[in-house]
Amino acid sequence: MEDYYDIDAILAEDQNVKCAFQSNIPGLAWLEGGHDDALKAGSRFDIPFWLARELVEHDEETVGIDIETPEYFGPKVRNALRADANTVDLTKQCPNFFRFGTVYLQLVDDVALSGVMEEAFKARLQMTMDHTQSGGNSNTTDYLNRLDETERALYKAGMESSASIHQWNQHSFGRIRSASEMLLKRKAT
């Protein structure tokens, strides 16, 4: 797995999904928090996504479970993304929307969702790029709050490169200045 040591990928898989178990499973009741021995068929509760994947994908024996589509991948958000991707607040829906979407789609076949996500990502990308090049505008914070983690990383990368070009234009490279820590210290004393 390419992302094995990537802490963001690990965090993305830690989203809870609601699962319905289709058969009795002896010895797993503690997952639900109960003290009985066997997990009853038909019980529904949240488990982390990585656990659900292990249960479904295990090589030797698989457990019959239904993974319910999380709300943020549901029709309401999908329609909002289709209508105007730029206005959807993805942090509120799921902070790792696109990353989790990627791993989710690796397990669950949902062509419609992958289409919606790709289109939404592209549409929002343009907005992100515009913001990186326009510098610090007044409505930036409002817009930054709507970005998910992936987009935020992109925004940061874009900001850094345009800032370095700007610095180069201003000839401020190679000039010797006092470190920002020193300035702070001087102010304090």
Place this chain on the structure above:
Amino acid sequence: MALPRHLKNGLTPLEIEFLAENELIEIEAAIDTRTDLELLSGTLPALKPLRTNKVPLWMAISLKKKHKCNIRVPAWMTVEALTRTLKEEETNDVRFSYMPYHYMEIAQLLLENAMDDIPSADATRTLLKDLREARQSKARQGVHSLGESYLQMDNIGLMEINEIRPFFTKAFFEIQKLRPAVAGNPNNNNAYDYDHYGNSSLSMDGRYGGANTTDFDGKASYSSSTIPESSRRFQSTQGSRMN
């Protein structure tokens, strides 16, 4: 490699400036070197006063600082040429108009070090700024057409590429990651085996339906009412937990 983050994205503007200093430029020398100049990159013919010589930009700037030459403004950097390019840039929505690969760096170095050699330097500076903005907005349009395979941008300068590189490459990888489910995608090197689920019934609302599935190679269905093997396994895991 443990590089600081701002060095990981590619070249820094200063490095690009350094590369641009190898471009040749015409100068009128005020000194006579008598012999050919032997440099690591090759031999330059001797500099003679009242003659134009082609030398690397770094040498031109160094001589200029010692008042030993005048730099000839390149043909693309005159006010007329820049006005023409700017007009072309604004009329053509898609393509970039032709500019040298290192135009931003050369223009900046010349404006900085050889102001007195550039007729109407202020107009040149304004035109270059307008040109850059027009091109920048075109590069921004490029995001729109960022597809799964490639992005065509002819005539774009190194500094401009370098500005959008970190953003575009990252965005590109993300887009590729977002379409793993497409069957037979050659870029698909994910750890998960989709064929394994090729037969499973997947209901339209995106649930993973394990109810009436038969496995690919004809194993028993997932939801057999008795789970002989797994029960033992789960019990043993729990046992070890309690210990």
